[in-house]
Amino acid sequence: MTRLSHARTPRLVAPSLVAPSLVAPSCVSSSRPAFAPARSLASALACALALAGCAGAPRAPAPETPAFYARLTAADVKVDLNAARDMISLYRSNNGLSGLAVDPALTRAAQAQADAMARAGQVTHGLVPLGQRLAGQGVAARAAAENVSAGYYTLAEAFSGWRASKPHDANMLLREGRRMGIATAYAPGTKYKVYWALILAD
Numbered sequence: 001m002t003r004l005s006h007a008r009t010p011r012l013v014a015p016s017l018v019a020p021s022l023v024a025p026s027c028v029s030s031s032r033p034a035f036a037p038a039r040s041l042a043s044a045l046a047c048a049l050a051l052a053g054c055a056g057a058p059r060a061p062a063p064e065t066p067a068f069y070a071r072l073t074a075a076d077v078k079v080d081l082n083a084a085r086d087m088i089s090l091y092r093s094n095n096g097l098s099g100l101a102v103d104p105a106l107t108r109a110a111q112a113q114a115d116a117m118a119r120a121g122q123v124t125h126g127l128v129p130l131g132q133r134l135a136g137q138g139v140a141a142r143a144a145a146e147n148v149s150a151g152y153y154t155l156a157e158a159f160s161g162w163r164a165s166k167p168h169d170a171n172m173l174l175r176e177g178r179r180m181g182i183a184t185a186y187a188p189g190t191k192y193k194v195y196w197a198l199i200l201a202d
Contacts, residue, residue, distance in 0.1 A: 068155040072184050072194050079155055079196075081107065084182045087159055088172055088198075095173055106181025106199045109137040113148060113197035118185035123150045123195070134201070141201035145171035150192030158196050176202040 067083035081102045089099030113133070117123055126133070130146050147168045152158035162168035177200040185195045 068159070070155070071153050072155075073153050073186060073188075075186050075188075077186070079182055079184045081182065084155055084159075084198075085180060087155065088180065091159075091163070092173060092177070097173060097175060098178060100177060100180040100200065103139075103179035103181055103201070105137050105139045106134075106179055106201060107183060108181070109134055109139060110181040110197040110199050111183035111185070112137070113146070113199075114183040114185035114195045117148060117150065117195040117197070118187035118190065121187065121190035121192075123148055123192070130199070134199070139201065143174065143176035144199060144201040145174045145177070146200075147171050147198040148196060150195045152196060153194055158198075162198070171198070171200060174200045178202055 067080035068087055070077070070080065072079060085100055085102050093099060113126065116126060125146060125148060128136075130144055131141075134141055134144060147162050149158060149161060149168075152161055162172055179202070180198065180200050182196070182198045184197075187193060187195065
């Protein structure tokens with residue numbers, strides 16, 4: 001279950017999100033079946049040595065999960081700010097808008113909002129208007145927008161949910177947007193578990 005809220009639909013031409021497959025190299029190449037009976041002691045020994053060499057061959061490491069698919073269902077796991085910036089900036093670029101820079105003050109404001117929602121166990125913009133919350137973090141902005149949501153466990157899920165909601169999509173496509181902050185908070189004992197806040201400002 002997910003829940004969205006916004007404080008203020010063009011399509012994304014997304015790059016392939018499929019990581020290239022790693023194919024382990026074949027250790028023994030033969031046209032004979034792997035367990036064909038050996039005709040001589042020499043060929044049996046040669047086969048045993050070849051198989052022993054395969055057993056010790058280094059294996060390719062398992063591919064890492066891309067940051068936008070990383071599950072954020074642990075207290076010590078946070079959203080990757082650069083992956084979020086890149087994903088949202090690409091979307092904006094595909095819609096004729098400028099990219100964004102991660103802003104530490106906006107990130108602190110987003111973290112405060114995500115933490116407040118996680119403590120309350122609900123999705124809300126809170127009782128204090130966004131402009132006042134930003135001023136409290138030392139952020140001067142003429143234009144700003146905020147998306148809050150909960151129940152999305154990955155950046156890709158949250159981004160897709162925001163993109164599919166007209167008000168949230170409009171916030172990501174804030175024409176004046178130049179800076180952003182994004183944060184998550186994990187609250188395992190609550191209905192939604194993962195709480196999100198995204199703030200864009202000029």
